[in-house]
Amino acid sequence: MSHETNSLAPEQLTEQQHTVLVDWLTQLADDEFILGHRDSEWLGLCPTVEEDVAFSSIAQDEVGHAVFYYELIQELEGVSADYLAFQRPAHERKNSLLVERENGDWAYTIVRHYLYDLWDQIRLDAMVESRYTPLAHGTQKMKREEYYHLIHFQHWFARLTGCGGEAQERMKQAMEWVEQDLDDLLDIGVYESDLLSWGILTKPPTEMRSEFYSQYEDLWKDISDLSERMIIFSKQASKGRMGQHSPALASVLENMTEVIRFDPNAQW
Template sequence: MPAKLEQELTPAVRTALVDFVRQLADDELTLGHRDSEWLGLAPDVEEDVAFSSIAQDEIGHAVYYYEILQDLGEGHPDELAFDRPPSARRNALLLERSNGDWAYTILRHFVYDVWDAVRLQALTRSSVPALAQGAAKMLREERYHRMHMEMWVRSLGQAGGEALQRLTAAVQPVWADLPDLFDFGPHADTLVSSGILPEPPAALVDAWAQQVRPVLEAAGLPWPGLPARGAHTAGGRRGVHTPGLEELLTTMGSVHRLDPAARW
């Protein structure tokens, strides 16, 4: 991306762009790592394959975003992925939570996948070519994650019994993290006015709800409603994270830190 573009960016727009690409990258990296933690532990071998494949997609997308940051002079993708402290991370809190049980994992992934799809759909019209091109491609790939998670939400709900109970129990903690997921950080207005994000956040939230609600209802879950919109002062988009992220980063970076200069 683009030396060419960079010359056209005002400092305020550049700051907003860097912050936003960090959000996109860190969301994908963090969830991708959580997905990988299911390897060998998922309910059956098909899910081992599915979650490994999904993890690979998410981390591949993260790399694409980190390379955009690299082009913007923000450092090497490996450093961006492994060496930044939690305070420099911009992922949503929802994605750093430990995996919990299968129902929480599925519901979290489903609500994120719909959010990611809505966000990517908007980004296909981004003023930043690298984001627009990447979004068009990633949207096609994320579609399968979402189909898979939607199938699971319906199956767990329609199975009734303990599966429905656990799915129901997952709603509250997932919903508590939604305002943070929907936050675009301190530069949201600049993102929209510059066309980097060519859609106001509120419209994205509405589109998200329209797609999530019917699936929850088909699973036998009452629609919990949208969280109240409030002002954000903390949270993932502003670098205020939970101990879960610290733990994740320690694990994820343990091999990298053995020999940061190693070539793989």
């Protein structure tokens, strides 16, 4: 039976399915929204004018994807997308710690975004045939857009790691910094078995993580002798997906909500 004929419609969801789906959509939306804002902070500061234009476009795409997810939540919860994006307190956010970190230098920004996009492609692959049809249809379009993001950051990653010297050393350091947040990024929250059993995801989360880690190890092989180091993933329980965030998120939200705090009736 195809996922179209066995689809989950909003009105057919059980209370538990509703809870699980909203939790997952919130993770996706908050990741995209916060990362999109961090991208926008590079406007006027990128290494070249061309990259300024590219980064602005990527930031717009990420925020647009967040809007899609927030609007799906709006349909399920009856809470406006504007409220979800701008008026929830930090402890209600489910974004990963990685996307809320300060931008740091260009190397950190490139590494963070490239690794995030690798994971996002894996997530999207696991949703394009989701039983929740609105999600499946939307992620098919996003997958096409994210493909070009991935190529963009893949190019920067290869360029900076391949030129040796200070650039390569900064990229290595950025990899080590980002590494500390990878387990949190790859966490899917407390409902991952339900997401799979109900067909909201069509690939087991354990396989999704294994696929990512394999790609991650391949990246290290390009810039370092893996025999000389151990890949260090934090084994702490997820924090971001449970609403436990760093001070960096409060700073981001303070900046993002300036307009709506000044004019609560403003629309994005």
